[in-house]
């Protein structure tokens with residue numbers, strides 16, 4: 001029997017590629033930039049499966065152009081680039097990678113929190129620019145404390161829970177707000193539920209861990225930023241458009257809040273002349289939340305297994321639209 005064909009939209013690590021290649025004919029997009037929508041449509045029309053990335057738009061027109069697709073396996077937990085209802089309607093299961101990257105992403109969120117609080121990015125730039133002439137001055141480089149402060153986590157899913165665990169080591173009080181209250185986690189992770197305005201007003205650090213949906217676009221805008229303390233730090237390692245960038249710029253410039261740590265921006269990549277990058281109280285990393293080698297390998301292997309299961313017509317290890325199984329009769 002002929003092997004199924006798959007298109008992988010970005011280079012992946014060898015063990016994952018080898019796993020796929022044992023059971024499928026693989027074409028890997030060689031470019032650093034993602035394939036254009038036209039190329040992605042053209043390639044999708046010729047294959048049985050796709051392994052995609054957050055930069056690829058998976059929508060109705062693409063699915064229409066590729067009626068032979070049996071599965072799309074996405075290399076991420078966030079699925080804001082995928083039109084799930086359209087995929088379900090056409091009987092295409094969407095694989096994704098929940099949980100496996102939660103710890104690494106929480107590590108990075110915490111790194112941003114600490115860097116913004118203690119002015120690490122700003123200080124590092126200053127040293128490299130040759131400005132460190134005076135060995136020490138007690139009035140210089142004062143930041144805010146992390147230990148024994150209050151952390152507000154918005155979105156108590158897999159990553160939010162990992163952030164809450166890390167906060168315990170710093171003796172932080174943890175507040176959280178999520179769509180669904182989670183009493184069992186409150187006792188296990190020693191945290192308190194708070195409504196959003198209360199959380200924003202009481203937290204020294206606010207860390208965002210919600211998905212990007214129509215409901216959460218610009219979830220943090222001017223009204224929310226005005227509720228935060230002038231000494232507070234905002235961390236966004238979720239998705240850029242969850243925060244209104246213009247409102248954030250004004251908040252940081254005018255001192256409504258103290259600083260921000262961003263792993264994601266709107267737009268992405270952020271242009272070098274973006275007003276936010278003119279501010280010293282912003283630390284930015286280039287969407288690297290889950291970019292630790294062992295985690296990335298495990299994530300790719302899960303995406304590969306999801307892809308292969310879909311090609312075999314079986315249930316995926318992690319499927320974002322399991323209602324599709326009823327349609328497929330599996």
Ligand code: NAP
Pocket residue numbers: 077078079098099101102105154155156157158159160177178179180181209210211212215216237238239263264287288289290291
């Ligand atoms: P998750 O386990 O699905 O958790 C998301 C949480 O947000 C859930 O607890 C959810 O609802 C809550 N939520 C959803 N909509 C909400 C709303 N409107 N208001 C309040 N809470 C809401 O996902 P995760 O694995 O923690 O990942 C979270 C997001 O992080 C992903 O969607 C992705 O965009 C982003 N991410 C970024 C990186 C990076 O590299 N920076 C890496 C991985 C993930 P309930 O309260 O009902 O449970």
